[in-house]
Structures are given as structure tokens and as C-alpha cells.
Amino acid sequence: MIKIIVAGFNGSMGQKAVHLVNNTEDFKLVGVYSPLVKDLQPASYDLPKDVQVFNDFSAINIEADVWIDFSTPKAVFENTKFALGHHIRPVVGTSGLTDQQVEDLKAYAKTQHMAGLIVPNFGISAVLLMKFAKEAAKYFPEAEIIEMHHADKTDAPSGTALSTAKQISEAREPQAADNKKFDETLPGARGGNYKGIRIHSVRLPGYVAHEQVLFGSEGEALTIRQDSFTRDSFMKGVEIAVKKVGSLTELVVGLENVLS
Numbered sequence: 174m175i176k177i178i179v180a181g182f183n184g185s186m187g188q189k190a191v192h193l194v195n196n197t198e199d200f201k202l203v204g205v206y207s208p209l210v211k212d213l214q215p216a217s218y219d220l221p222k223d224v225q226v227f228n229d230f231s232a233i234n235i236e237a238d239v240w241i242d243f244s245t246p247k248a249v250f251e252n253t254k255f256a257l258g259h260h261i262r263p264v265v266g267t268s269g270l271t272d273q274q275v276e277d278l279k280a281y282a283k284t285q286h287m288a289g290l291i292v293p294n295f296g297i298s299a300v301l302l303m304k305f306a307k308e309a310a311k312y313f314p315e316a317e318i319i320e321m322h323h324a325d326k327t328d329a330p331s332g333t334a335l336s337t338a339k340q341i342s343e344a345r346e347p348q349a350a351d352n353k354k355f356d357e358t359l360p361g362a363r364g365g366n367y368k369g370i371r372i373h374s375v376r377l378p379g380y381v382a383h384e385q386v387l388f389g390s391e392g393e394a395l396t397i398r399q400d401s402f403t404r405d406s407f408m409k410g411v412e413i414a415v416k417k418v419g420s421l422t423e424l425v426v427g428l429e430n431v432l433s
């Protein structure tokens with residue numbers, strides 16, 4: 174039995190994660206965490222009666238194997254550190270960790286002799302998009318990313334877009350940073366700049382999570398696109414991550430590392 178805590182259980186993804194845990198053989202929900210939740214009735218969030226509801230770190234004193242995190246970009250670093258420090262393996266879906274924070278967490282995991290998984294995107298379509306983009310970058314070094322999300326998403330760019338940009342930048346020939354002088358008559362028109370890769374973030378009602386990577390070269394172009402139409406589509410990846418995180422020996426980034 175894998176004993177699980179879900180952080181951010183009251184959010185859109187947290188509720189899906191709670192449902193997944195409640196309905197998966199060998200998974201047991203032992204606790205849920207979200208700081209603003211007070212006097213909550215377990216039934217209102219589809220929580221089994223014996224689940225402990227926590228609204229602050231200091232009260233979390235239960236035994237657990239895995240910490241699923243779907244909280245907020247502001248909270249994810251401290252949450253992950255807490256889990257590692259309490260020997261609960263984190264499976265982190267929350268976006269917003271900077272490259273430096275990921276490095277710091279990896280180093281901290283080592284000092285704690287702990288492992289875990291940070292997953293920018295649990296969707297297989299997104300995992301494949303990143304794999305294909307990395308491959309294409311060897312031949313098409315010039316790339317831009319457009320990510321499109323629902324209007325409630327507070328952070329930009331998406332974690333997936335940043336992860337895609339990181340992988341493209343690591344795969345392509347070293348390039349001079351994008352230092353072309355653009356005359357931005359509307360500031361921000363050229364998007365964010367990750368090591369020379371422009372990222373454009375769209376936030377609109379009706380969308381869930383989508384990304385396009387556009388590669389351009391002399392006389393030709395390649396576009397790779399993925400679409401996540403429902404939040405349920407991420408849950409297969411969460412299930413795999415929770416089942417596989419126990420076999421890892423360090424803090425790892427990317428679902429591809431546990432897909433066989």
C-alpha cells in the first residue's frame with residue numbers, strides 16, 4: 174500500500190488527484206494539505222473519513238510514502254523541501270520552480286538521502302512533444318514556443334514551456350543569446366526570452382493546456398503541437414509517477430524518466 178498526502182487538494186488538479194488516489198488499488202490517501210482550509214468537512218471534498226486534513230506544516234506528523242503536489246508556484250519550493258525533509262517522496266506537478274530552485278532541491282534531496290520526481294507535464298502528448306522538440310532542435314536551432322492555457326492559470330510562462338525551452342537550448346548548438354534589437358512598439362510583443370528562445374503565453378477561457386513549438390529555417394518550417402483537452406488526461410501520468418517514484422535514487426525531472 175502506498176500512503177499518500179495530496180498538497181493543494183482543494184484545487185482543480187488536487188481534486189483530480191484525490192479522486193485518483195481514492196480509486197486506485199494499492200494507493201491510500203492518508204492526508205491532505207492546503208493552508209487556507211479551516212473547519213473543512215471531509216465529505217465536501219470527496220475525502221474518506223479517516224483522512225487527516227492539515228492547514229499547516231507543523232501539524233503534519235503522519236507516516237506517508239508519497240507527497241503529490243498540485244499547489245501554487247509560490248508554495249511549491251517550500252512544500253517540496255518539507256516533503257524531502259520528512260522523508261516523503263515528492264511527486265511534484267506544480268509549475269513555477271526556477272532552474273536554480275530545482276538545483277537547490279536536488280542538492281537538498283541528496284543531503285537527505287531522498288528521491289522524488291518533478292513533472293512539468295503528466296500528459297504523454299506533452300512528454301512526446303518535448304522529446305520531439307529536443308530532437309528537432311539539433312537540425313532547427315531557431316525556435317519559438319506558444320503555450321495556451323485556461324484563463325485561471327496565474328503563472329506565465331507555463332512550466333511545460335520553460336521545460337521545453339530548456340531542453341531545446343541544451344540540445345542545439347551553442348548560440349549567441351537572442352540579442353537582436355527589436356523595436357517593440359508594444360512592450361512584450363516578442364514574448365519572454367529563455368536563453369534566446371521566445372515564449373508566448375496565451376490565457377483564454379475554453380482552453381485547458383496546449384503548446385506549439387515552431388522551428389524555422391531557410392525556406393522551411395516545422396511545427397509540433399500538443400493538446401490536453403481535459404484535466405483527467407494528466408492522471409495516468411500521476412499514477413505512473415506515484416508507482417515509480419519509490420524506485421528512484423535521486424530527485425529527477427521529467428515523466429520520461431519513469432516511463433518504460
Ligand SMILES: NC(=O)C1=CN([C@@H]2O[C@H](COP(=O)(O)OP(=O)(O)OC[C@H]3O[C@@H](n4cnc5c(N)ncnc54)[C@H](OP(=O)(O)O)[C@@H]3O)[C@@H](O)[C@H]2O)C=CC1
Nearest residue numbers: 181183184185186207209243244248266267268293294295
Ligand atoms: N504537471 C502537470 O501535468 C500539471 C500541472 N499543473 C500545475 O498544478 C498547479 C495547480 O494547478 P490547479 O489545480 O489548476 O490550480 P488551483 O489554483 O486550482 O489549485 C491550487 C490549490 O493549491 C492551494 N494552495 C495554496 N497555497 C498552498 C500551499 N502553500 N500548499 C498547498 N496548497 C496550497 C490553493 O488553495 P486556495 O484556493 O485555498 O488558495 C488551491 O486550492 C499549477 O502550478 C499548475 O500549473 C496543472 C495541470 C497539470
Ligand SMILES: O=C(O)C1=N[C@H](C(=O)O)C[C@H](O)C1
Nearest residue numbers: 268293294326331332333382
Ligand atoms: O496550469 C495548468 O493547467 C497546467 N500547468 C502545467 C504547466 O504550467 O506547464 C502543465 C500543463 O500545461 C497544465
